[in-house]
Amino acid sequence: MSTPIVSLAEIIQNSEIAPDIYRMELQAPEITQKANPGQFLHIRCSDTVSPLLRRPISIAQINEKTGNMGIIYRVVGEGTQLLCQKSPGSRVDIIGPLGRGFPLPDKDKTSVIIGGGIGVAPILYLAEKIAQQHKNDNSITVLLGFVTKQEAFGIEFLESLGVKTIVATDDGTLGYKGFPTDLLDKYLKMHQDISRHVIYACGPKHMLSRVKTIAGGKNIPAYLSLEERMACGIGACLGCSVKSTQEGYKKVCKDGPVFEAGEIDLD
Amino acid sequence: MNIDMDISVDIAGIVMKNPIMVASGTFGFGREYSDFYDINKLGALVTKGLTLLPKHGNPPPRTYETPAGMLNSVGLENPGVEKFIEKEWPHLSKLTTPIIANIDGDTVEDYQKIAKWLSTLENLAALEVNISCPNVEKGGLAFGQDPESAFQVIKAVREATNLPIIAKLSPNVTHIQTIAKATESAGADAISLINTLLGMAIDIHNHQPIFRRTFAGLSGPAVKPVALRMVWEVYEAVSVPIIAMGGITTWQDAAEFILAGASAVAVGTANFINPRAPIEIIEGLKTYLCLKEQNLQQLIGSAHGGRHLTY
Incomplete structure (x- = not known):
């Protein structure tokens, strides 16, 4: 894991891409250079002690040429509310890249990537990275899930990469009516040879839990990215724990946020 | 401006190049923050609590x-004392900054055993005896809320070690001075305070406390005035040096605690x-003392006026 960097990054862009969902572009070349898919930034949203703690937000896009980095976040509370009000040209205090990201697949593997809601954000960078490595179009399928059409994002970006993208919405306003895990079930039924498959997922806990069950049932390796409230974000405070299948707990910020499905107990 | 001024302090034989420490439980065993600065610049490092x-x-x-x-x-x-010695001590012992081990027990005998074990380590600077953790079933806070049990724990540790002992007190008591005096008379060489304040939060959607143990420990800038008041009180009650912690975020906070009677302060939340907060506080404090043309010793407790000049 690379050494994290503290940076006062310039905001290049900060705009609403769907209701309450923002994309922020930051200039932080030294972090951009090191970042791997699945890693996150720990962002200070306020200059005062309110709100006190930083907010962990995953890296959604990397532009190696410009040194810019994109994050996509949902406004859910005090911190993200302040973040969405920041203007281009101003600076934001970030630490990154943090955590253990997604291990990239071997060249002969076929990747199935599942993203749910705001969990789609890190999936974008992961899909891009895998697409760069694998020239074969059939080697990646992305399954996305949103509550409704209005909240969908990232689809055009994935299609521009030439990545096969299938969308589900809870209410059926876009694509399949149902959950992305239903799409995963269907996908696995349609594909006879799943021995070379690897699954990646980021989304709400119940979705990850379902992915873990499906992958476990078919003996497919699966990597899950977890979301948890954090204090330090670097492994010192032991505040963001997830139950380990071995004994005790693992730190979401440092041992994760991406875990091999067998490492963690999501029940 | 000469910011290389001497701000060293000697607390019960622990020689620190500056009075800024890091508080137990906020700094692990030093590995994580080594990514951000040279941790040898700290006055001292207090480890995560060991059982x-x-x-x-x-x-x-x-x-x-x-x-x-929060x-x-x-x-x-x-990881427990044994694993700590095996996995963490090798890298900690290489640091030049004094290392203080924070210890916690379910029973008085536990504290004694841990103290004896850690006393075998060469270069360990001191033991901070945690009689104030609010988040465990047994021991912890229970020892720190009653002067008699506080006395017993510190006395037992005193008998088990020749290392300097720092008693870490809880703010969750009615008379902090009584507890402070009890630990001083039991042989504590210094007193550190405050541990976290008992608090809680409730989930208004499912009508249940947020935490499984219902109560949790409050820290951060919110607790600073309470910590400052308690340091003030303890300074007037004991003659051993005080290490203050509780919401210290800036050098101005650190200066307030020193004026209230702390010989050193610890940065936590x-x-x-x-x-980089501890480093920024060290620099800020140096500049402050330089501008005031005062040394650290003159500052300690000086907000008390002539009422309590020495310890």
Whole structure:
């Protein structure tokens, strides 16, 4: 894991891409250079002690040429509310890249990537990275899930990469009516040879839990990215724990946020 | 401006190049923050609380943000003394900054055993005896809320070690001075305070406390005035040096605590927000003393006027 960097990054862009969902572009070349898919930034949203703690937000896009980095976040509370009000040209205090990201697949593997809601954000960078490595179009399928059409994002970006993208919405306003895990079930039924498959997922806990069950049932390796409230974000405070299948707990910020499905107990 | 001025301090034989320490439980065993600066610049490093046997800690959630503060219920997750010596001590012992081990027990005998074990380590600077952890089933806070049990724990540790002993007190008591005096008379060489304040939070959607253990420990800027008041009180009650902690985020906070009577201060929750906070506080304090043309010793407790000049 690379050494994290503290940076006062310039905001290049900060705009609403769907209701309450923002994309922020930051200039932080030294972090951009090191970042791997699945890693996150720990962002200070306020200059005062309110709100006190930083907010962990995953890296959604990397532009190696410009040194810019994109994050996509949902406004859910005090911190993200302040973040969405920041203007281009101003600076934001970030630490990154943090955590253990997604291990990239071997060249002969076929990747199935599942993203749910705001969990789609890190999936974008992961899909891009895998697409760069694998020239074969059939080697990646992305399954996305949103509550409704209005909240969908990232689809055009994935299609521009030439990545096969299938969308589900809870209410059926876009694509399949149902959950992305239903799409995963269907996908696995349609594909006879799943021995070379690897699954990646980021989304709400119940979705990850379902992915873990499906992958476990078919003996497919699966990597899950977890979301948890954090204090330090670097492994010192032991505040963001997830139950380990071995004994005790693992730190979401440092041992994760991406875990091999067998490492963690999501029940 | 000469900011290379001497701000060293000697607390019960622990020689520190500056009075800025890092508080137990906010700094692990030093590894994480080494990524951000040379941790040898710290006055001293206090380890995560150690228990005789490994502890897995409490189930999540373990943290919850509050106005200008946070609640935690980590529950002393730690590898236990044996693993600490095997895995963490080799790198800690190489640091030039003094290392203080924070210890916690379920029973008086536990504290004694840990103290004896750690006393075998060459270069360990001191033991901070935690009689104030609010997040565990047994021991911890219970020892720190009653002067008689506080006395017994410190006395037992005193008999088990020749290392300097720092008694870490809880703010969750009616008379902090009584507890402070009890630990001083039991042989504590210094007193550190405050540990976290007992608090809680409730989930208004499912009508249940946020934390499994209902109560958790409040820290951060929100607790600073309470900590400052308690340091003030303890300074007037004891003659051993005081190490202050509780919401210290800036050098101005550190200066307030020193004026209230602290010989050294520890940065805790602020590490989570600004990893470089201790370094910035050291620099700020040097500049402050330089501008005032005063040395650190003159400043300690000086807000008390002529009422309490020496310890």
